[in-house]
Amino acid sequence: MAESNTQGWRRSRERSLPGRRRMDFMLPIVRRQWQHNLGGSVEKRRHWSARWSVLAVVLVLLLGGRAALAGPVLALDAAAGELALDGHGQAWLDADGHADLASVAAGTAGAWVATVPGHIYPLRRGQALWFRFTLSEADDNERWYLQVPYPGVDRVTLSTQDPQGRWIEQTAGDTLAVAAWPLPHRHPLLPLALMPGTPQQFYLRVENRNGFGAPLQFTSERELVRQEQRSGLVLGIYFGLAGLSIVLALLAALPLRDAAFAWYALTIGLMALSQACLTGIAGLHLWPRQAWWNDVSAIALPPAAVAALLWFLSTVVSLPERSRRSHLLLAVLSVACLAAAGAILLVDPGWRSRILVPVMVLSILAAISVVAWAASRGDRHAGWLLVAMVPVAVGASLPLARLSGWLPVSFWTTHAMQIGIAIDLPLLMAVLVARSQHRRATSRRLHGLDRTDPATGLINAHVFLERLQRLIARSGRLKHDSLVLLVDIANTQALRRDFEPRWADELPLRVAGRLQSAAREFDSVARLADHRFGMLVEGPLTVDEVAATGPKIVARCLMPFKDRPLEWVAQVRVAHTLVPSGHDARSVVERLDAVLAAVPPDSKRAVFPVR
Template identity: 30%
Template sequence: MQRFLRVILIGWLACLVVGGQVFAQGAASVPTIALNPSAAGVSLDGNSRFWVDATGLRSADRVEADFASLPWALREPGRTYNIDGKALWFQFDAQSAGGRWFLELASSGIDRAQLFYRGEDGKWVEQEAGDTMPVSQWPLPGRFPTFELSGVTGKPVRYWLRVEHARVDFASPIAIYDQPRLLASREREQFLLGAYFGLAALITLIAAANGIVQRDRNFRAYAVYVGSLAIGQLAYLGVGAQHVWDHWLHWNEVATFVLPGISGACALWFARTVTEPARFSRALDLAVWALIFALLSAVALDTLLTSRTSFALVMALTLVALAVVAGLVMLVWAQGEDPYIRLIALGFVPVLVMALFPVARGLNLIPASALTRYGLSIGAAIEMPILFYALSLRATRRRVTFDRAAGLSHNDALTGLAHNRTLLQRLESALTRARSMRHGCGLIALRISNFDALVTEYGREMGDRVLVVAASLLRQAITDVDLAARTGDHEFAILLEGPTGSAVALSRAQQIVASGLRQADALPTGTTLKFCITLAMLPERELNAAASLKWLQDAARAMPADSRKVIRPLNF
């Protein structure tokens, strides 16, 4: 019995060993990639093996010689690799049916990538790209490391891809494309990126100009935020290394880590400027400043240490900053004091959502993808016009308030019309021009004849509303060169600058009477405005501005409130 059990145990262990070997061989077994014009793009997922060189020192010759003894494994979709201080090797076989084919690692900021294969003469063909050399010296310059495959057709060629990448797990999609598809993809990307950076530059310049001219700190902060975000995207997307700082190798190595962190601090500063948390809590405002300082300090520390831990700290603080931005916007929304906060909140949403993808990628929570590469740019492109429009509305509202306050020396505070002194100055100038150039100007005096009755029935507040409605009707009746003014408690005047005729003056008076008899939404149902109007063509005899106005006002006051004839020309 014991012998029987021993045989069963040995057989079971043998099955495990053989099965494990078969499984390992199956996992590392990959097909030869067939490259033909019908292949839109062939991913190395499931079509390549990988192995991590813990020393990072093995050469292509050594890896090729030890191929059979190395623990190769199948590259699976979404796999990430921590290769700090190591080297990651991929091996695949491809057979071309013709044309030019390229291998692309679809991520910028890769430290170093090398492709090896044997040429027809048996010697190594080596290509290299990455942050260790200028983009202009890459085999195929661009945002992503790209290598041309062998031009040999009709037989398989074995390729070895070596990657060095520190501080963030390597998780770049790797695929093979033919030349037409690769060029079409790059042209499309350049067009979209050009549109984004062009929009960002335009918004930055306009916002900065508005901030300087209008002395608006919101626009100044917005210009800094948009500009810093665009510069951060220059580094993150590889556009800066390709077009701006091609030969600045050290800066290119750190820019991908430094600039996005700075743009995160600028975003938090802009949110603080817009929401003004100090209005609600001094401690909250200090906490926001402390987070900005902590984020910038973490960026500086990461630049000095260049470690995985320091970069994870920057990403964690960036995540906290995104949460604080959302909290500040919601706080102002809850207070309900800002009529444009909903539009501002809507503008922040795309960036707050899309920024989560590159942050999660920086924390090694998800593999590289289109959302981790372009998500923030897409969110920013949606955000920029919305926030610019919201800030413009807010600035217009404040400017109207300031303009109205500044205009109190010239305008009536309640109706916004010119007051009596401004009218007399304009009228005196108009009379001088009319006498010297021998043409006429018109003057209309108006009185709301049922004003006292409305105040008695509805109260003084309704009287103020009646005056505002009357002022609105007068504005609709004048042109840009005319002037409407409030000359008394419920009296108004309109100056029709010359040259003008009696027919025009009479037409304006009829228009005012008719508009007053129409129901206004601001007045109680069935309530209309009744005007008594006198008008004259000036100059009249030797009357000056004050005497001319008094002449028309006295005539208007003398008209009975219930008179059937409400328009009275005085000299025509």
């Protein structure tokens, strides 16, 4: 009975201590190997001592060492190429920022909580956010990196222990020169020291004055190269488009003498430089050794770009001529933006976003309101400006929301502004080109008021007499006949009585269009009075062509007009004569005018040849 109880106790002990049985099995092997090595050299004994120390560590991990690791082990798979931390790590907020790595690693600093995907951790200056996570890889075919896709983060420090127990630390962030990062990049990119088959625990310390909501991503070297190729393509398209727009605007500003193109170039240049700062391009390539300026430029340059944008919009919609008060409002806001940019350089870093966000929001809302007001007052370009400003306003709202701590760091909060500006650039250039053409056309009309009719664009009576005199001389020299016509609108008073008065004012414009469509490219049409037109028809002309010209003009003017009643038509009377007729231009016009003046008001006849 006692022997049976002893055997049962032994079986129970074996079931409860499987690890001890494995150790009992391994100890004789270790003992024999050690005795065998006693006869060797000291150097050989040290070699085997190190080997069996590693074996002992592996055995400890197998027997229960995994319980000491923080959270689940993330297995890095080279086939996937990328893995996010999401909820597989733990976080702890150091409220006073005084905790050191030793106390954090010992677990005595504070209580850890599981990480949450997309969570925004509120941080203030002087505080620190700690993450811990455990990684493992099956082989060493790929190098792995920790990506913190937040170019504006102040400082991140990655720590882990080497096999000898020494801490390895790597630091990156805006408060450190990019050239001093372990791997200079657009955003913190830290190499991971891993041993295949062995879980490795890491600690990440984050310092940032505006909170932290960036995802932590573990990326293989192959996937990192692929991502950089995609990012390089997108950024290259944006900055190439911005550079081309600046060059075209500067080339157009001087010949056209249009300040809008110069303001456009300045605005796009400052916006592109701001985006270079926000995406980390500027810190990597323009000032890699200027840590202070790299940190502050991403906040100081956007308000300067908005200041230039306000002046640009005011110039495009001719705001000084439309409303001095509105122009003064934009001028004050522009100066406020420049003052905010200067203040950001001087104040405590914790106040930078508090200054930037209100100024940017107020300026953008004021710009949209002023442009909408100009569109409501009939500005032909303000509507397109509003359409162009929509993607910029939407793109700017996402980074501002991230700075305010409302949104986590993501692709859209980082690149939405670039996408909005890329859509905006060609639209603004199209508006500037259309505006320039309109200004040139207006300038030509103003310079040609002494030779053209401002309402119809036809030549006036003075130019008509000049051309008629040349036509008489040319026809006599070439010995052929040309035709001169005077066209009067005879039913203006009846139309004014039977229809809306404003339609009667519109009728001469409609008749001018009909006469232009009836004339050939080398013929001339002129407006001689409110309801009188003149035409010069170049010869040589046959008798049939001369006889058909007058009736053809009458028939064309009697055709109904679109969107008008059938009765609303122009009844015209045409007097014409052939030149040369032995008289000068003024006498020819006087003869035709006398014929038309003698026609009775109730006459049904419409064409009057003059011999």
